[in-house]
Amino acid sequence: MVVRVQAEDFDSGAEIAAFERDAALAGAGAVATFTGLVRGRDGADGPAIGAMTLEHYPGMTERQLEAIEAQARDRWPLTGTLIIHRHGRLEPGARIVLVCAASSHRESAFEACAFLMDWLKTKAPFWKREETPEGDRWVAAKASDDARARAWVPPKS
């Protein structure tokens, strides 16, 4: 159960490989992972996109990510999770976030990974500012992201 918030890049391959090995030795047979990236263009034929800067709320960010991770553990039988989220200025092609979830079976791993991302997007205090030819602009939150986060029903008590 690891949460890291950092400006530095991370090596997805090495992170996932280490996570997989720990997960398997802890009894997991399944790992699901998600990597979020800075796009170079908006869609395959869309206009080019510049760099972006991610601002965050130090202290609260870690606290919220740990709370989201604890929610995931309440909902699914997970043997391990990893969340790495970057901040600062990121060029197109850069990695922003890596989420890994390990469980004994794939359903829990897939669902927990999707849940972690959906909740992270709307509850962790990060804000993206995009560089465009017309100047910098703050990225607006999407109603569809709110809807996805709300769609996860509360855990059975």
Added chain:
Amino acid sequence: MKVLYFAWVREKVGLDIEEVSPPDTVLTVGDLAAWLSTRSPGHKDGLSDLSRLRAAVDQDLAQPDSPVTGVAEVAFFPPMTGG
């Protein structure tokens, strides 16, 4: 208490953090935003429309009616766009 601002709220207010001592009549996050809005035109611009904002009290997400009496830290910011 400390009040923190992030993203475009920070830019409009013109501050990232300030120490304030609101009067006893300020009981909730909504009261605090309304009181802060009177401090400068930038505060008014950044904080007057609560429907566009999110808030945190002592680093937990809060609602307009969340109490602020005795808390150490309140933050105002736009809806989050991480991931």
